[in-house]
Amino acid sequence: MEQTVEQKLKALYELQTLHTKIDKIRQIRGELPMEVADLEDEVAGLETRIQKFKGELDDTEDAIVTRKNMIKEAQNLIKKYETQLKDVKNNREYDALTKEVEIQTLEIQVCEKKIREFGFDIAQKTEVYDKALADLESRKKDLEIKRGELQTITAETEKDEQGLLKKAEKAETQIEERLLVAYNRLRGNANNGLAVVTIDRDSCSGCFNQIPPQRQLDIRQRKKIIVCEHCGRILVDEALTQEVVPA
Numbered sequence: 001m002e003q004t005v006e007q008k009l010k011a012l013y014e015l016q017t018l019h020t021k022i023d024k025i026r027q028i029r030g031e032l033p034m035e036v037a038d039l040e041d042e043v044a045g046l047e048t049r050i051q052k053f054k055g056e057l058d059d060t061e062d063a064i065v066t067r068k069n070m071i072k073e074a075q076n077l078i079k080k081y082e083t084q085l086k087d088v089k090n091n092r093e094y095d096a097l098t099k100e101v102e103i104q105t106l107e108i109q110v111c112e113k114k115i116r117e118f119g120f121d122i123a124q125k126t127e128v129y130d131k132a133l134a135d136l137e138s139r140k141k142d143l144e145i146k147r148g149e150l151q152t153i154t155a156e157t158e159k160d161e162q163g164l165l166k167k168a169e170k171a172e173t174q175i176e177e178r179l180l181v182a183y184n185r186l187r188g189n190a191n192n193g194l195a196v197v198t199i200d201r202d203s204c205s206g207c208f209n210q211i212p213p214q215r216q217l218d219i220r221q222r223k224k225i226i227v228c229e230h231c232g233r234i235l236v237d238e239a240l241t242q243e244v245v246p247a
Helices: 005-029 032-085 091-172 177-189 213-221 238-243
Strands: 196-200 234-236
Touching (some): 005 234
């Protein structure tokens, strides 16, 4: 059986009422889901950063060990060449061994310089690494708190929300597809999610623009679906809202 315009308006207003209640429940949760997601991303980023710093510190420590081993090797070669110097038979051998000692001495100096640089680098990176660890610990605590808040609020509101969603799905079946598409488009475009609004003090309660008296009369007669000339929302009279059984 074909619905009258009045029945269509009542079905639309009932759906709007249900969606408004769902919106309010989600507003109670507020920004918590986003805050939790942001904190999760921040924790993951810090963990990656810490892992990178740890790898760099380990590589630098390995480089220091390598340089220390090079110093030991150079020191052993110097001892060897100095022993050989005692048995040289001519100036050419003496000069060659002396040159080798100088080379190994320079090698030791270069390695010692590198070790000092590595030590300075480790000190700087360790400071950043320790700060990142402290930040990670702080962020993990914040995340735990926010997750707890979200879990509590979700537990308190989930049952109500699911019940309202089921009612909204059922209410949607009472609205013809063309109207439902228009309603959903209006709801998606509105910051407050209101697609169906009443007249309040001779104005649209969605955008607060004045509605001419003749148009108000047309709305009260419920002979056709009328939208606000300014915001496009579907307009219903206050009396109709009293006739719709609260969800």
